Amino acid sequence: MWAPEDFFEIDGIEEDLFKNVEYVWEALKNLKTFLEKYIKPDIEGIIQGGVFIEGPVYIGEGTVVEPFVYIKGPAYIGKNCEIRQGAYIRGNVYIGDNCVVGHCTEVKNSILLNGAKAPHFNYVGDSILGHKVNLGAGTKISNLKMGPSSTVRISVNGEVYDTGLRKLGAIVGDESETGCNSVLNPGTILGKKVLVYPNASVRGYFPSNSIVKFKPDLDIVSLK
Numbered sequence: 001m002w003a004p005e006d007f008f009e010i011d012g013i014e015e016d017l018f019k020n021v022e023y024v025w026e027a028l029k030n031l032k033t034f035l036e037k038y039i040k041p042d043i044e045g046i047i048q049g050g051v052f053i054e055g056p057v058y059i060g061e062g063t064v065v066e067p068f069v070y071i072k073g074p075a076y077i078g079k080n081c082e083i084r085q086g087a088y089i090r091g092n093v094y095i096g097d098n099c100v101v102g103h104c105t106e107v108k109n110s111i112l113l114n115g116a117k118a119p120h121f122n123y124v125g126d127s128i129l130g131h132k133v134n135l136g137a138g139t140k141i142s143n144l145k146m147g148p149s150s151t152v153r154i155s156v157n158g159e160v161y162d163t164g165l166r167k168l169g170a171i172v173g174d175e176s177e178t179g180c181n182s183v184l185n186p187g188t189i190l191g192k193k194v195l196v197y198p199n200a201s202v203r204g205y206f207p208s209n210s211i212v213k214f215k216p217d218l219d220i221v222s223l224k
Contacts, residue, residue: 002161006208007173007192008113008130013038017094017111024171024189025163028126031092031111035074045077060097078114096131110169127169127184136180136198143169145186152187156205163187173208182214 004010004018004027017027017034041056045063055073059065062080071077071089078097083089087101090108095101099112102119109126112118116129120137127141135141144167145152152168154161170184173191178184179198190196191208200214 001156007128007171009174014096014113023161023163024128025165025168027111027128028109028165028168031094031109032074035076035092035094039074039076041073045079045081055091084119109167113174125169126165126167127171129172130174130176130192132175133172134177136178136182138181139178139184140182141169141184141188142186143167154187154189154205 002023004021004024007024010018017030021027039056039058041058043059044061045059045065047065048067050067051065051069053071057071057073057075059077060079063077063083065083066085068085069083069087072091074091075089075093077083077095078099080097081095081099084102086103088106089101090106092109093107095112096114098115100117100119101107102122105118105122107118107124110124111128113129113131115132117134118124122135123140125141125143127143152163152165154163168187170188170190173194175192176190176194178196181199182196183201185201185203188203189205191206193209194206194212196202196212197214200212202212206212
């Protein structure tokens with residue numbers, strides 16, 4: 001139920017991220033060591049004016065980094081990505097090939113597998129986005145519980161799983177999508193091909209091939 005293979009098709013160097021991982025969120029604990037192994041600081045893509053790069057960073061061939069992006073290493077950015085104007089990559093980040101990090105999007109301590117897109121005003125913290133995931137404009141992934149500090153726990157069918165992580169955003173399976181202005185609360189787990197409707201605020205586990213609908217109650221009255 002929680003194995004990486006239940007959420008992602010894994011190949012290439014990504015196999016190292018999920019090596020010996022029983023629970024999918026444990027891959028985040030491997031991220032630092034993985035980056036140390038694979039980052040050979042180099043810029044093979046196109047860096048436009050006003051970009052600031054700090055620390056060990058690899059940027060692959062065909063990737064375009066637009067003006068006024070801030071990239072703080074360690075960060076690995078694969079081939080043919082778009083890192084759009086004003087994005088903030090805040091360290092401890094793996095971004096695969098053909099990904100998009102959009103305008104005013106912030107990413108930290110996260111994994112974006114090939115084809116993942118966080119294209120417009122998104123926050124992605126302590127999270128894993130699967131292949132071809134798309135976050136709608138304004139989607140925020142919250143990674144820290146309110147109130148007294150404790151580890152993030154996930155409750156499914158009356159059983160509670162303690163992740164052991166103080167900060168955990170979301171695990172988003174391959175080809176899942178979120179609508180505009182949705183919120184994924186700490187410890188949200190989406191299987192493959194899950195659709196989250198706009199403006200929904202969700203938490204917990206949602207199985208593959210499901211739709212999460214948000215139905216607000218509108219009260220319409222006449223003007224007097």
